[in-house]
Amino acid sequence: MTDQEVIAYIRLGKREQAIKELYKEFPKIRGNIIYSGGDAEIAREIFHDSLILLIEKVCNPQFELTSKLSTYLFGINRFLWKNELRRRNKNPELEWKDTLILSAEELGYSEEKEEKIKLLEKVLSQVTERCKKIFELFYFKKEDMNTIARELEFSSVNSAKTQKYKCMERAIELARQLSANELQTQATE
């Protein structure tokens, strides 16, 4: 598969083939991470996170590839691993072959946002299964509300819409509570 084909697959929503192709880079990346003090487990975590960042990037219509896709992927992994090392108070030089040096700005990566997303993951684990299903179908699978209403056996499209709205409202409310709580605990510490 060429880089352009991988990108086209991702944009067409046929991510599985693209992920399989990108996974071929994993052994090398894992090697790099293990050489600089990581283990296979963290390597896999970082690689999976890097795939998500890459796919998010590629889905942006403005995204333009300026290097080989693998070089870019290596760059994201190097960035994430460096971040992780910094969290562990280490800062070794990482000299990886064929790797793009990326900054947080270039990658559109912000700790603050990642923290918020972590918080929202907690929120999502607290909403009902039905809500999760609606969110996934609507936002990830990009199904329209008619299909969702049929699939999840709502009595009408409108009741599906109302349910989705309630789910969203509940989730946002939960998120605000949670972040307020966290701020409070930080303040008392």
Next chain:
Amino acid sequence: MRADLHTMEQVDLYLQGKMTGEQLRQFENTLAANPELQSLVTDQQLLIQTVNRKALMAEIHAVAGIGGAPWYANPFVAVTGAALVIGGVSTLIYFMSADAENETSVLANEQTTPVDSPALTGNQTSSDNTYYAYQDSAAGTEDQAEPAFSHQSANTNPVTDHVSANSNIQTDNNPADRLVVQANDATDQASDVVDTKDTENRVSKNRIASYPKGDLALKEFIKDNMRFPGTAREKKISGNVKVKFLVTPEGTRTSIEASCFNMRDENDKPLSSAQVVLNQKIANLFEREAERIVRIMPIWIPATDSQGNAVLAPVELYFNFSLKDGNSVYRLD
């Protein structure tokens, strides 16, 4: 503020880039003047991103979990994956020849050979399965795949242009567009098959890749160089590791992938699955050491094709980390 249903739908439309013209301008004006709406947009956007990441992670895990063998992250893993895992866990795999595995891989690749129009009329998500259904005609379709491939390479740019022009391609309901998309999918598959077949043919068995000075020398090398991981020694755990890698025409090793498929206690009893989970770190240590040893080996003698040219070749080695009998290595081909 309690946002109403209508506002949230508006925010959805806005975030999906579906607002245009007057509607968009109006919304942006309201947004600029309304901090509460702004925070709703940010929250909703992040929530959507989180939903998508979660679902995406599930997809990634599904791909990564196939047969536990990302090294061969090919469609055939899905077909033979289960068989391979069982084979890897039991000693049965010792009796499976590498040839059999290669044959399966070629077969599975042929199963993905695309066919013309009938597959294109199926809907997008089920098209993969449709390909499999046509495996009977696989033998005759290679000539079709070739022209299709050149057609695809000429069209690569239009495809991506088409994609970037439509940020919401998945919700695009134009049947003509669908057909274009599918046609390109089919040709993508074609190029896959042509590529794989090429390498498959190049990996000929005329001379297999081998360790210099033969398998006995390899066993010596393992005895002398492979270390028994300290933690495993302390816990009195032995283990077996399967290592797959490619020997390049230059004799170096790449794509090294180790998996520990068996761990035993001091009485040579296999660990229970709970113990295996608890001792995952040790399994990793075995794997790292096996990978390291493959990496530091001297230059291998590469495999050759019928013309005597050095070619890329896969090799599988089985390492035995044994507290009682010392370290050893097996090869099955």
